[in-house]
Amino acid sequence: MSALPDIDALPALPPKRADWLFRIGLVIVITVTILAAIGPYIGPYDPMLTTVRVAQPPPSLVEIPGLLTSWFAGTLPYPPHFMGTDVSGYDIFSRVIAAPRTDLVIALTANFLSLAVGVFLGLIAGYFRNVATELLMRVSDVMQSFPVFISAMVLVTLAGRSTSNIVIALAFVYIPIYIRLTRAEVLSQKSRGFVEAARAMGNSEIAIALRHVLPNSLTPALIQSSVTIGFAILLTAGLSFVGAGVRPPTPEWGLMISTGANTIILGEWWPSVFPGIAISLTVFGFAVLGNALERRYEDG
Amino acid sequence: MLLKYVLRRLSIGLVQLLGLTISVFFLIRLLPADPVSRLVGMNASKEAYAQAQAQLGLDRPVLTQLSIYLGFQPDVSPGLLQGSLGVSWVTGSQVTAEIASYLPVTLELVTLSFLFAFAVAVPVGMLSALRPGGRADKGVFLYSLFAGSQPEFWWGLLFVYVFFFKLGIAPAPLGRLSPMTTPPPPMTGFILIDTLLAGQPKKFFEAAHHLMLPVLNLTFVLSGPIIKMVRQNMLRALQSDFVLYANSIGLPRKVVARYALRAAMAPSMTLIGILYGFMLSGAVLVETVFSLGGIGQYAVRSVLAFDYPAIQGVVLIITAISLVVYLLLDLIHAAIDPRIAY
Numbered sequence: 001m002s003a004l005p006d007i008d009a010l011p012a013l014p015p016k017r018a019d020w021l022f023r024i025g026l027v028i029v030i031t032v033t034i035l036a037a038i039g040p041y042i043g044p045y046d047p048m049l050t051t052v053r054v055a056q057p058p059p060s061l062v063e064i065p066g067l068l069t070s071w072f073a074g075t076l077p078y079p080p081h082f083m084g085t086d087v088s089g090y091d092i093f094s095r096v097i098a099a100p101r102t103d104l105v106i107a108l109t110a111n112f113l114s115l116a117v118g119v120f121l122g123l124i125a126g127y128f129r130n131v132a133t134e135l136l137m138r139v140s141d142v143m144q145s146f147p148v149f150i151s152a153m154v155l156v157t158l159a160g161r162s163t164s165n166i167v168i169a170l171a172f173v174y175i176p177i178y179i180r181l182t183r184a185e186v187l188s189q190k191s192r193g194f195v196e197a198a199r200a201m202g203n204s205e206i207a208i209a210l211r212h213v214l215p216n217s218l219t220p221a222l223i224q225s226s227v228t229i230g231f232a233i234l235l236t237a238g239l240s241f242v243g244a245g246v247r248p249p250t251p252e253w254g255l256m257i258s259t260g261a262n263t264i265i266l267g268e269w270w271p272s273v274f275p276g277i278a279i280s281l282t283v284f285g286f287a288v289l290g291n292a293l294e295r296r297y298e299d300g
Numbered sequence: 301m302l303l304k305y306v307l308r309r310l311s312i313g314l315v316q317l318l319g320l321t322i323s324v325f326f327l328i329r330l331l332p333a334d335p336v337s338r339l340v341g342m343n344a345s346k347e348a349y350a351q352a353q354a355q356l357g358l359d360r361p362v363l364t365q366l367s368i369y370l371g372f373q374p375d376v377s378p379g380l381l382q383g384s385l386g387v388s389w390v391t392g393s394q395v396t397a398e399i400a401s402y403l404p405v406t407l408e409l410v411t412l413s414f415l416f417a418f419a420v421a422v423p424v425g426m427l428s429a430l431r432p433g434g435r436a437d438k439g440v441f442l443y444s445l446f447a448g449s450q451p452e453f454w455w456g457l458l459f460v461y462v463f464f465f466k467l468g469i470a471p472a473p474l475g476r477l478s479p480m481t482t483p484p485p486p487m488t489g490f491i492l493i494d495t496l497l498a499g500q501p502k503k504f505f506e507a508a509h510h511l512m513l514p515v516l517n518l519t520f521v522l523s524g525p526i527i528k529m530v531r532q533n534m535l536r537a538l539q540s541d542f543v544l545y546a547n548s549i550g551l552p553r554k555v556v557a558r559y560a561l562r563a564a565m566a567p568s569m570t571l572i573g574i575l576y577g578f579m580l581s582g583a584v585l586v587e588t589v590f591s592l593g594g595i596g597q598y599a600v601r602s603v604l605a606f607d608y609p610a611i612q613g614v615v616l617i618i619t620a621i622s623l624v625v626y627l628l629l630d631l632i633h634a635a636i637d638p639r640i641a642y
Contacts, residue, residue, distance in 0.1 A: 143323075150581045150596075158332075267461075
């Protein structure tokens with residue numbers, strides 16, 4: 001790059017005072033990420049093993065300090081069930097904090113896969129315009145017109161309900177979004193001065209596309225990532241809820257909600273309410289983060 | 301001009317649907333699932349397996365299967381060209397007939413929810429756009445971000461717990477009418493209309509009572525993105541030159557707001573269409589929570605049973621409806637916005 005200041009590369013406006021909402025989003029996302037790493041090991045119970053206490057309601061809030069002190073003092077016969085147990089006797093708290101290992105890992109991997117494939121195809125479709133890339137866009141149109149939930153369900157069920165198949169199915173439904181976003185950005189970037197300059201310096205077209213256009217066209221796709229991760233968590237949970245997702249007894253929020261769905265009309269609210277709060281907060285956290293990134297990008 | 305435009309859109313749509321049909325057809329056959337053994341069971345003898353395979357037509361080459369499905373061999377069995385989506389492998393009845401009985405449930409639920417979400421979103425979005433950055437605007441923004449990122453089925457369960465179990469003001473989530481009530485003769489498939497056509501106002505109110513929570517549930521999740529969009533478009537309209545002009549010649553605020561709203565609604569139509577199409581299959585979780593028996597639940601049942609003709613039919617019909625809705629909304633868009641001409 002030259003030493004001349006590029007008008008596009010003027011320093012961005014000083015970052016705005018991060019508002020409290022953004023901070024909340026960040027805290028949620030970081031917490032869930034940490035839980036994805038250590039969640040399965042830190043709970044009082046093994047998330048995959050049942051206890052003999054079935055459908056035990058959670059202690060009321062005022063009891064918790066007392067429970068904690070006697071737990072640490074070692075006077076309890078068994079560790080407390082902070083969120084109760086479900087009909088099979090699983091400790092809900094241990095499973096709620098173990099579930100990010102499933103939910104977040106699925107969502108992150110699926111997003112990364114679709115991001116990588118989508119950005120790559122979008123770059124090609126935007127930079128090289130010919131019959132093949134036109135065809136690619138039409139195929140992507142058809143893919144995008146699939147009803148998302150049903151296609152994910154079909155892919156997972158027919159391919160076999162394993163974690164890796166869920167990842168592939170989610171990646172498949174999100175690829176067209178990234179193709180479209182990246183292609184649009186590439187189209188607007190490739191007529192800019194720096195591309196002309198790179199060409200004048202004798203760079204090959206492929207080198208220009210990869211080294212100059214690609215880095216400058218990534219932002220919309222990266223911002224979309226935060227939103228996609230949130231939706232991928234919702235989709236993973238939804239698939240489990242209808243019985244087309246991960247297999248029990250994998251700790252997964254949607255599966256836990258679905259286990260509790262049968263008993264909630266009888267008044268046993270805790271098996272579904274706690275994992276639901278976890279999903280609700282997590283997806284909200286990613287949405288907040290995505291929104292903050294988007295606004296920062298738009299403001300320049 | 302308009303007719304030509306509509307015809308062009310419809311023909312593009314047909315090509316798209318054909319592409320979709322063929323890709324779904326191959327996609328589900330490429331996946332490593334064995335619908336035959338699913339149907340006859342793992343322990344079936346070789347003969348039983350072969351017989352079932354022949355009965356489903358799965359012993360033919362894939363391309364022959366496709367041409368039969370598309371309707372190029374009406375002597376074997378009717379296909380798409382003859383207006384048939386084939387026969388369900390599980391129930392043995394026509395897929396078109398099955399879809400026709402499940403689809404209105406979903407259309408009713410989704411359309412009602414859209415109307416309510418719209419009725420809430422337009423005034424709220426407008427109010428927050430009139431004073432951008434104000435306290436109300438911030439609150440509305442937070443709400444729309446929250447509502448737009450929620451697991452709707454979980455909220456459905458919460459609503460059931462609170463309104464049915466705790467307060468007792470909602471019926472049990474067991475369908476469109478209570479299990480003891482005989483449903484009205486199906487004429488349109490929309491239960492609210494059918495009960496009225498049959499002259500049974502009591503059942504009408506019962507059906508409305510049963511629809512209350514599912515509609516509230518969907519309205520809640522839909523209101524998020526719709527409020528956000530109305531606010532954004534309204535903001536843009538209020539900053540445009542014609543509003544400046546209208547203000548400068550001293551038109552009353554109310555009139556100006558109405559002009560701006562009209563200009564703001566036009567671009568909103570596209571997103572509404574996309575959301576509506578998305579909800580046709582996205583309502584599946586809410587249908588499941590309240591056991592409404594809509595097209596989404598039909599899709600779940602078919603997918604879990606490896607019922608290929610039913611799966612293909614559902615995907616095709618839902619996509620076709622989405623395409624028609626996109627077209628209709630584009631036409632409405634053009635009717636509202638004088639700058640657009642086809």
